Amino acid sequence: MEVTGQRGQGCTSWLAHLIARAQKDGETTAWLQIAPGELFPPDLAAAGIDVRALAVGLLPDLKAQLRAADILLRSGGFGIVVLDLACAQPSVAAGSETRAARRPGDKSLGRLQGLCQKHGATLVLLTQPELTVANLRTKSGVRRLESLGLFEIEAISREQAVTNRSPVESTQWSSMISLRLSLKRRPPQPQGECPLRAKACKDKRRGPGYRFENSWLAPEGVF
Amino acid sequence: MAHNPVLSYEYIDKYELVELACVIIPSLPLQIFAAKDPEVRARPAVIVEAERPQAEVLWTNRKARLIGILPGMRYGSALAVHGELRAGVISPAEVQGAVDALVKALHQESPRVEANTQEPGVFWLDMKGLSGIFGSMSRWAQGVRSHLQALGWESSVALGWQRMAVYAIARHFRGIRIATTRQQEQQLLGRVQFNSLGNAMGSLKGIQAALAHLGIETIADFLALQPDALRERHGAEALQVWRHLNGDIAESLRNVEELAPPSAFLDLEPPDDQADRLSFVARQLLVQLLRQVAIRNQAVAELLLELKLEHYHGIDSVDTNADTAQFSRVAQVLSERLQPAEPTLQEALLVDLLRLRIENIRLTAKVESVRLTLHTVAAQAWQLRLWQLSGRRDLQSATLALTRMRAAFGDKSIVYAELRSAHLPEASYCWQPLERMVAAQSSGPASPPLLVRRVHKVKLLQAHLRSEPDGRMLHDGQLGRSLRQWGPFRLTGGWWFREIRREYHMVEAEAGDLLWVYWDVVRRQWYQQGAVD
Incomplete structure (x- = not known):
């Protein structure tokens, strides 16, 4: 499953909601991010997550994230694993990469998919289209995308991505993704409510194209 | 011609025309149980979570409540109170089936009907424009009750303007209540006991208990509270309820449409008799239809595949029963029915069933067109879930995985957040090494959901x-x-x-x-x- 949206469009909030619901259902959950990470636990607790039961991985790079996801899913002890790629950094220093280091994701993601099916687990990829577009501008960025072997990149300029502020269809993940949601948040209303719209760009089980929208409450201070 | 008070100008001047009706089937699971076992009405009866002594009692009828059996008790304890207690388990599928039947019945009373998803048995009906058709609104309401009674349902009906106001009135006052003016609606709403509200606005148990301690009994008392103070002391959920009851949140009616079974067809030009190509066409139609089915939150219970033959020369089908074959001969259409083991939304499974059936049909003529019709039922909640419920995860295995993580990436690679009482955001939490995976004690996501x-x-x-x-x-x-x-x-x-x-x-x-x-x-x-x- 992939959740994608521009930074600030509510992806983290949506996933926090998902994790709280999974925890209520008795699932074990983990969030893998690159150290030092960007999660703000007081808000997660307010959103309904038992933060003591949320395993948070603080990892050095993307390759380690994928390896960690493999370890957690392989154990069969985790129901939901979130791979936070929204703040991911290039995995290897320029000039030091080998072919194996450049392409860790090809095998990893196929393996992760198999592990998910075996243990009835869900791997959620949190992505950010703008990041991929921005990464096009740097050699290391292109390398990272290639190394994952997951992105199909359209020719779209960074300026377009920033000014349009729309869910960019530039990150088409491979066929392994079964559900791809694109999120967009609307400005806060006077009472502090922020409508959040999710669109299913891909859904192998139900078919794509459906949308759902809910009112979310902005953090304290906005109302 | 009889004088019709609703249509007279004096009446319109004096009374506003109601816009909304709320129909409530009180204790819907108990009524379903009573329909299955008529003795339930005459004896203490309960609906339990499951048929085991430790299962929770979810619903109780009046006779059970009078002898002290209340929701929340264990089934074993309830049996100890009354040895001849009638108990039953009503599955979510049965409740959903009853709701679907009720929606269908209520569509005969109003063109737009909404079923509340959080509290089964609560329905809102659009009344706009119906005054001129039915004349008296009380006659309309009596007609609705009689109709439902004939179907075996006890109901209460309230008419007014505000969605949650009519809900609260119908829930509190049994029978029929019609507000003739908005002021009267507010008066009726104010008299409603706050504890009599159900889950239509979300779970209110905590708020109801907290407010009962403060002596707040009626909705008038509740609405007299300051919204800011209410939010501060009882949370955003309480504020949301206050705003619903105060009429601050205007939600339009989400009509549950009476929909025909999804169906699609494709003309083949030129006609074809190759099984693989016909399978591909059928798959194409199926994918298109599954989207509609999924949007309705339904699942496929049966597929009807109809192949129209170019020239009629008789039909021979491996699995076709006699009735279908006879029908097909007359209509020159070959009909095949396929039923998955249980209602499903899985495209791959349905495609496979279609392919297997098409491969086994011996066609005596080429197919001119293919029609596919899906018969659907309400999908089970688990079919729409993002993850499968696997029962209890093995925490020991999870802990072992944490150990492997530490071995691979260092002691601080896998942590949990410890919240601290501090003013500065960066001091309000710290990451602690996670040695052992523990079971979550979450009561579910915040309602309304919070942005983080x-x-x-x-x-x-x-x-x-x-x-x-x-x-x-x-x-x-x-x-x-x-x-x-x-x-x-x-x-x-x-x-x-x-x-x-x-x-x-x-x-x-x-x-x-x-x-x-x-x-x-x-x-x-x-x-x-x-x-x-």
């Missing part, structure tokens, strides 16, 4: 320049100007060591981002702490 913030490495924002247009240019102008801001929220501390004085603001940037920034009073600089995501 992500913290970034604290970033100095550039100083405001006189040459800039109104508003601060954020992130080197990438996010545009700041449109609105909320604050300041002052935080101070560390005066005994290194004084910290910050004024926090939430800033809405032109690009839509909600940034979390602060003004450092000591350093006289703006910093960004994070952003809402």
Whole structure:
């Protein structure tokens, strides 16, 4: 499953909601991010997550994230694993990469998919289209995308991505993704409510194209 | 012609025309149980979670309540109170089936019907334009009750204007209640006992218990509370209920449409008799139809595949029963029915069933067109879930995985957040090594859901320049100007060591981002702490 949206469009909030619901259902959950990470636990607790039961991985790079996801899913002890790629950094220093280091994701993601099916687990990829577009501008960025072997990149300029502020269809993940949601948040209303719209760009089980929208409450201070 | 008071101008001047009706089937699971076992009406009866002594009692009828059997008790304890207690288990599928049947029945009373998803048995009906058709509204309401009674359902009906007001009135007052003016609706609403509300606005158990301690019994008492204070003391959920009952939230009716079974067909040009190509066409139709089915939150219980033959020369089908074959001969259409083992939304499974059936049909003529019709039922909640419920995860295995993580990436690679009582955001939590995986004690997501913030490495924002247009240019102008801001929220501390004085603001940037920034009073600089995501 992939959740994608521009930074600030509510992806983290949506996933926090998902994790709280999974925890209520008795699932074990983990969030893998690159150290030092960007999660703000007081808000997660307010959103309904038992933060003591949320395993948070603080990892050095993307390759380690994928390896960690493999370890957690392989154990069969985790129901939901979130791979936070929204703040991911290039995995290897320029000039030091080998072919194996450049392409860790090809095998990893196929393996992760198999592990998910075996243990009835869900791997959620949190992505950010703008990041991929921005990464096009740097050699290391292109390398990272290639190394994952997951992105199909359209020719779209960074300026377009920033000014349009729309869910960019530039990150088409491979066929392994079964559900791809694109999120967009609307400005806060006077009472502090922020409508959040999710669109299913891909859904192998139900078919794509459906949308759902809910009112979310902005953090304290906005109302 | 009989005088019709509703259509007379005097009546319209005096009374406003109601816009909404709420029909409630009280204790729907108990009524379903009573339909299956008529003795339930005459004896103490309960609906239990499962047929085991430790199962929770979910619903009780009046006779059971009178002898002290209440929801929340264990089934074993209830049996100890009354040895001849009737007990039954009603599955969500049975409840959903009853709701579907009720929606169908209520569509005969109003063209637009909404079924509440949180409290089964609550329905809203659009009354706009019906006054002229039915004349008296009380006659209409009596007709609805009689109709439902004939189907075996006890009901209560309330007519008015506000969605939650008519819900509360119908829930509290049994029978028929019609508000003739908006003021009267408010008066009736004010008299409703707050404890009599159900889950249509979300779970109210905690709020009801807390307010009962404060002596707040009626909705009039509840609405007299200050909304800000209510939110502060009882949370955002309580405020949401207050706003619903106060009529601040105007939601339009979400009509449950009476829909024909999804069906699609394709003409083949030129006609074809190759099984693989016909399978491909059928798959194409199926994918198209499954989208419609999924949007309706339904699942496929049966597929009807109809192949229209080019020239009729008789039909021979391996699995076709006699009735179908006879029908096909007359209509020159070969009909095949396929039923999955249970209602499903799985495209791959249905495609496979279609392929297997088509491969086994011996066609005596080429097929001119293919029609596919899906017969659907309400999907089970688990079919729409993002993850499968696997029962209890093995926490021992999870703990072992944590050990492997530490071995691979270091002791601080897998952590949990420990919340601390501190003023500054960065001091309000710390990461602690996670040695052992524990079972979550979550009561579920916040309602309404909350947006959360992500913290970034604290970033100095550039100083405001006189040459800039109104508003601060954020992130080197990438996010545009700041449109609105909320604050300041002052935080101070560390005066005994290194004084910290910050004024926090939430800033809405032109690009839509909600940034979390602060003004450092000591350093006289703006910093960004994070952003809402």
